[in-house]
Amino acid sequence: MNKLLATLIAGVFASAAYAQTTPAVNADVAKEQANANKDIAKAESKEAKKAAEADKDVAKAQAKADEKKAKAHAKVDKEHAKAAEKVAKADPEDKLKAEAKGDKNVAEANAKAAKVDAKQDAKVAKEMAEANKDKAQAAAKTAEVKGKAAADVKAEAAKH
Numbered sequence: 001m002n003k004l005l006a007t008l009i010a011g012v013f014a015s016a017a018y019a020q021t022t023p024a025v026n027a028d029v030a031k032e033q034a035n036a037n038k039d040i041a042k043a044e045s046k047e048a049k050k051a052a053e054a055d056k057d058v059a060k061a062q063a064k065a066d067e068k069k070a071k072a073h074a075k076v077d078k079e080h081a082k083a084a085e086k087v088a089k090a091d092p093e094d095k096l097k098a099e100a101k102g103d104k105n106v107a108e109a110n111a112k113a114a115k116v117d118a119k120q121d122a123k124v125a126k127e128m129a130e131a132n133k134d135k136a137q138a139a140a141k142t143a144e145v146k147g148k149a150a151a152d153v154k155a156e157a158a159k160h
Helices: 002-089 092-159
Strands: none
Touching: 002 092
16 A cells, blocks of 8 residues: 555656646747747748749740740731732732742741741740749758758757
C-alpha cells in the first residue's frame, strides 16, 4: 500500500511539474511558429511580386511585338495597294508586266513581314521563358523558406 501511495504521489508531482513547464514550452514553440509564419508570408510576397514583374515584362514584350508586326503587315497592305494601282494605271499591253512587278514587290513585302513575325515571336518566347525561370526560382526560394521555417519550429519543439 505504501508503494502504491508513493507512486500516486510521485505521479501527482510529475504531472504538476509537467503542467508548469508546458505553457513555457508552448509559448516558445508558438513564438517560433509566429516567426516562421512571418518568414513564409514575406517569401510568398516576394514570390508574388516577382511573378507580377515577370508577367508585366511578358505583356510589354507582347505589346511591342504586336506593334512591330502590325507595322510590317501595314507595309504589305500598302504594297498590295500600290501594285493594284500600278496595274490599273498601266496601258493594256503593259498590264501583264505591271502585274508581274507588283506580285514580285508583294512577295518581297510578305517575306519581310514573315521575318518580322518570326523575330517578334522569338523575342516574346524568350521573354516568356525568362519569366517562367524567374517564377520557378521565386517558388523554389519560397519552398526553401517554408522548409527552413518548419525545421526551426520542430527544432524548438524538440528542445523542450
